[in-house]
Amino acid sequence: MPAFDNYCNGQWTDSETGERFDVHNPADPTDVIGTLPQSTAADTKRAIDAAAKAQPGWEKTPAPERGSILRRAASLLDEQADELAEILSREEGKALPEASGEVARAIDILYYYGEKANDLGGEIKSSSSQDTRLETKTEPLGTVGLITPWNYPIAIPTWKLAPALATGNTVVLKPASQAPIVAIKVAKCLDEAGLPGGVLNVITGPGSEVGQTLSTSEDIDAISFTGSTSVGQMVGETAATDGKRVQLEMGGKNPTVVMPSMDVDTAAKIVSEGAFGVTGQACTATSRAIVHEDVYEEFVDELVAHADNIGIGPALDGYDMGPHVSQDELDGTLEYIDVGQSEGATLETGGSVPQEDRHESGYYIEPTVFSNVSSGMRIAQEEIFGPVVAVLPVSSYDEAVTVANDTEFGLSASIVTEDLREAHQFVDDIEAGVVKVNEKTTGLELHVPFGGMKASSSETYREQGDAGLDFFTTSKTVYLNY
Incomplete structure (x- = not known):
């Protein structure tokens, strides 16, 4: 059966223990799609260290160059869209047309944020003083942790990591263990598109090891989580103890x-x-x-x-x-x-x-x-x-x-x-x-904000569109008197 590895510091690696878990086809649980590393806290810390070390260089990379890597990755995904849709259907169970639509969505997201990267930087404002230039300067947060669910295993990881990378952050992604393979495939396309080592790291394994380490690490500057309300609230409380920026999208009724x-x-x-x-x-x-x-x-x-x-x-x-x-x-x-x-x-x-x-x-x-x-x-x-x-x-x-x-x-x-x-x-x-x-409650456009109210969300920052960029950035206001 196929064996997939973690993606850490630009390399494909097993966990430190060598322990692995199987991913099964929910339509036929005897069909094992692949094995993946049962990663530990130590594996996760290595990924965090790699991301933190790579962050200054990635931030200094011109935003249009960052965007071009996202667009090349989108093109590579597009070339294997049919294969990815089949893998997604086998590991998550959704009907093939639904899986194909989700893969297409991930491709579109990479193209979208690849283009948006060209517009990043800041704004010029009019000053009330003479001989003064007043502007804002947009900067990345640093290194971010992404924790994503199994139900949209390629779309949700992509709509988090694309704006994070476009804005100059480095990323450690923990995909859900039930359906992690398509997220690994996205990382492979980004690697082939020229993403520098350490900028994106994908670590598979249990939330008690990988997710907990991301939430508590002092080298992680923000956590973006999608999943159940009960788990999301625990992640938010843990991450907020040291002042991390937190984005939680959770349940609905x-x-x-x-x-x-x-x-x-x-x-x-x-x-x-x-x-x-x-x-x-x-x-x-x-x-x-x-x-x-x-x-x-x-x-x-x-x-x-x-x-x-x-x-x-x-x-x-x-x-x-x-x-x-x-x-x-x-x-x-x-x-x-x-x-x-x-x-x-x-x-x-x-x-x-x-x-x-x-x-x-x-x-x-x-x-x-x-x-x-x-x-x-x-x-x-x-x-x-x-x-x-x-x-x-x-x-x-x-x-x-x-x-x-x-x-x-x-x-x-x-x-x-x-x-x-x-x-x-x-x-x-x-x-x-x-x-x-006069529409169903499901289905989202990628260029407008997405998020909930009450227990469905932390109500801090929205995802997708320009709002997706806002979460992963901070700004300086510059007064330049010449």
Whole structure:
């Protein structure tokens, strides 16, 4: 089977202990895709030392030259896009079209920040004094640690490391152990594109060793984390003790409000795509459909029909929805389905492991719809991270917004309506960092800010677009009297 190594100081190396872990295909756990280093704190410290040593030279590299390396890496990724999509599907489980879209997104991000690097530097401002030049000078933070999740294993690492590198920071990246191979492939393309040794380091292994070392190291100037709220809060608290800059993007319980002015089948299609795409394993996935009582029963019927029409099977075999990434994730979803039934919600469809021959060895679950859900139920409050949607009835727009905001999370939210007033009012009323009208809650443009509110985010700095550059930089204000 293929063996992949850490990328440290421009070299491909094993861990100090030689211990390794296997990455399995969630559609067929007997299919071992590769082995990777089970890295230790000492391995991580070596990567941090390499990054800190390389940082001054990388900062002095002209920003357009840094950008050209990102663009060359994007071109190299593009040349192997089909291969990368297949690897991504095999290690994470998402359907091949979804994996292809994610790979394309990573390529676009590298091109985007490769171009943005040309505009970095600062701004000239008008001074209130004569014979004075007033300007800002943008500088990198230094060395940053990136901790990324398994559900978007190439897009999320890339949308963190690209702005970090473009602005002159050096990076130590810890990808999730369930799906680290595509992140290793990105590092390989950056290496081949001419990235100097030590500027990017990728270390695989457990969070208790790699993540903890990144969070506590005095040589790490900032931590950017995406993952669960519970882990993110621990990372944030640990990193903040020595004044690190922290960026946390965490969980969601994302609502779509359905108003009676919208065609019901269109509304159901929007909710279905948001809830069941990528097997519901997205922090922006639609988890709650909050539906006006005038169309509630019709909407439930249409949503059930959409759910029942989804083909479930191995990602590479042309099915609409692949498996969960692991047995633990499947068990968690099944547990929440039991919770929903015990709370008195009506299981309209799904809720079980499918029984066809093709499902025998993978971590599969049927798309699941609950009706007659009230806002106080756990399935309406807690992130499930699986293809489960709770449908809640409401009697008015005002009640819909109250229910939508009745959660600790505030990541993504949408409304489907033909009423222009409702659409604009929803943008003002909803407590979410991403707001959509007549669209699913999932799906993001790369050139605009992304982030949440409340427990979904540290609410410090946004990701992507110019906001992605802001997190990785600081500025000096220069008064030059000539």
